[in-house]
Amino acid sequence: MEFIIITLIKLGVVMAVFMTTLAYLQWVERKVIAHIQLRMGPSRVGPHGLLQPLADVLKLITKEGVVPPHVNKLYYLLAPFVAVTFALLAISVIPFGDEVEIAGYRTWLQLTDINVGVLFILAASSMGVYGIALAGWASNNKYSLLGGLRSSAQMISYELPFTLAVASPLLLVNTLSLREIVRAQEGFLFGFLPNWTIFQGPFPQIIAFVVFLIAVFAETNRIPFDLPEAETELVAGFHTEYSSMKFAAFFMAEYANMVTAASLVTILFLGGWHPPLPREWGSDFIAPLIFLGGAAICFYHGLNPARRLDRYTLPVAGLVFAGIGGVFAFPAWKDALLPVFWFCAKTGLILFLFIWVRGTLPRFRFDQLMGFAWKFLFPVAMANLLLTSLLVALT
């Protein structure tokens, strides 16, 4: 009974946080891209456009869901459902932090741990392709069809380097359970270098990390690999014929995939929730210092406002930051929150990289992308895997 209640609570919390993250990730992306491109980004709905995600969701829900007469209705309606379901499913095995004790109950900051967690995520992300391929086919639109074809071909080619790049760190940590993978990366080499798989002996997995990162860009259809929806070529690619919530489902699936992929990078290569510095060097103080620094910046700009509204909004943001920073002062809460902080910080950095790249790079061409996957990424990942296995076998 206790188990069920705890699980339900965790489920609710994870779902709420995850959904909010998805909505606000889009806000962050729009803001960051806007500032890269000398624009303001969303600024009308709420202070600094902070209510924009809410407005978007309301708009998409209340729009009429048009089903064009020329589509294959069953698959047309099934496709966004498939895409979003598998994208959301993958988050269930991601561990956000260590085992914590809350009000006398000990629990993991993870929905469930299955001993083949990595395979589960790989399976879920591969199934997600069906959503896109089905959408492209069922839409009965030429642009959609081309988009669907592109995405199937792209995902199949990137699945291989993706999987090979996953396999090599697994050789080092010797487990498929995501929880155990992170556990195996605890500690420090030579007293200062974190024992993450990108640094771990006998063969540091930096190459696998880079290959994996590139493959992840392709898996999530982000620039420079956003061919399935290349809007200047295929109008909107596979989701040309979709509107309202059906479109939102694809949108959500894309962002959910991004978050899952970034979490996976963090877990497999960047030591999950482990801090990058030894505790003796004061890694416990980094989190509160970052928040308090953010608060100080907000207060400063609130006192010297660039816009009239900033006088009110920025001090409030500063108070929020200061409050979060203050939470770390309680030892009991600190132990539970620090792992979550490090996990979110690393995932956030990877997500920022996604956004940053989108603001910088042009798009590949379809055949070039395939060539890149098969002729470069695949051999590199393969060589890395063979070398790693050899070294692991020898030591």
Added chain:
Amino acid sequence: MSSQDTLTLPGGPDAATAGRRTMTLNMGPQHPSTHGVLRLVLELDGERVLSAKPDIGYLHTGIEKEFEAKTYQQGVTLTDRIDYLANLSNNLCYALAVEKLLGIEVPPKAVYTRVMLTELTRISSHLVWLGTHAIDLGAMSVFLYCFREREELLRIYEMFSGQRMMTSYFRIGGLALDHPRGWRRRVAKLLDELPGKIDEYEDLLTNNRIWKIRTQGIGILPVEDMLDLGITGPMLRAAGVDYDIRKAEPYSGYDLFDFRVPTRTENDVYARYQVRIEEMRESVKIARQALEGMPDGPFTADAPKVVLPEREKMKTQMEALIYHFKIVTEGFRVPEGEVYQAIESPRGELGYYLVSDGTAKPYRVHVRGPSFGNLQALPSMIQGGLVSDVIACLGSMDFVLGDTDR
């Protein structure tokens, strides 16, 4: 796909593709990268383009016909609307053509101002091209960086003429208005900044591996075919033909300026990109020379029958009042004859062919728009390429639909 597959193109499917299942993709007239309202009928085999037919006419304005109902001076306002990204180039070409017929010479101040502003127009037009070309290939940010500088250029046009885009600043016999206050500082500041900004665009693109593989070796066309199709401007210069009307037949005092005509021999999309980037740098040089050598004096020609008299004179001198009345009510008469004036617009050879029957309105004005010639290359250029190459080729042509359909 549905029964639309069997829809054949005008002219029928190619013999080589007979018996294969192909897909006809109607790209445009409303499509994100056709830059206006160009329609392309593509015959695709997978993603490979078997044939392409550009279909123009969606932006036909009838401007050429409209010229015949306007007096010569009124016609200037129509030229802005032909190529709306290089309006001052069109102003200049039309004014030069009419002045040639009239046999009047504009004073040096007007000549220098014209050169300076047309070169700025070349830069602003190339900025729009670079931005849209980059965004077509997925590099979003370059577009907004380009438009940041273009915004300042448009402000300068507004300063001179009172209008950001439809400037109508170069009139027959000189300029519409004298230089505005503070123009020198503003233009000098922009010219100082521009080379650094162009470096910024190049940082993002020139050595970018993705940009290179997307553009190198794409859109190659034999030089003979290019000449047959009437392709001019940067596209031809990227194919190694050193033809620039500013050098070949100098007009409006271009022989007084020191500049280089950039050429490339690779003849691909990347070479066109490089040529245009270098042209921007050369234009900065020309504009700077014009700015530094700007002479004093009147800004309109001494031709009382063509140029409106000064306001003060019109109110005090009988003769000036008569001229004013005549010019305003019925325009000025242009001697019978015909003339062809060509200039180097940002897109290539822009020509105005003017026939006068001796009245105050032109008998016929024909515009040789560079975009039309450049667009003609499309079918042969993209044949055998991929859909993504179509986008790259379209971007490299730098056409303006208003200039294509007149």
